[in-house]
Amino acid sequence: MKSGNRDKAEGALHEMKGKVKEVAGKLTDNPKLEAEGTAEKIAGKVQGKVGEVKKVLGE
Structure with a gap:
């Protein structure tokens, strides 16, 4: 799995875990x-955005 896709997937996982905790x-x-x-959910969103940027840049 490419780095960008991995970050997006992990970000989504953290968002879900954060929502459950919240x-x-x-x-x-x-x-x-x-x-x-709330903090984990926000961190997941940030990680997902990083994954999107990496995907655009081709990393």
Whole structure:
């Protein structure tokens, strides 16, 4: 798998994991878990964008 595609796939995975943590934090009234989920979701989006850029550049 090319680097750009790998980054996009890993980014999507982190986004999903982050969303699950965020919802679990809300349901259990755990602000720390909710914040971790939000941070992981944002990191996943960034990683996905990096993958898109790498794909455009041909890396």
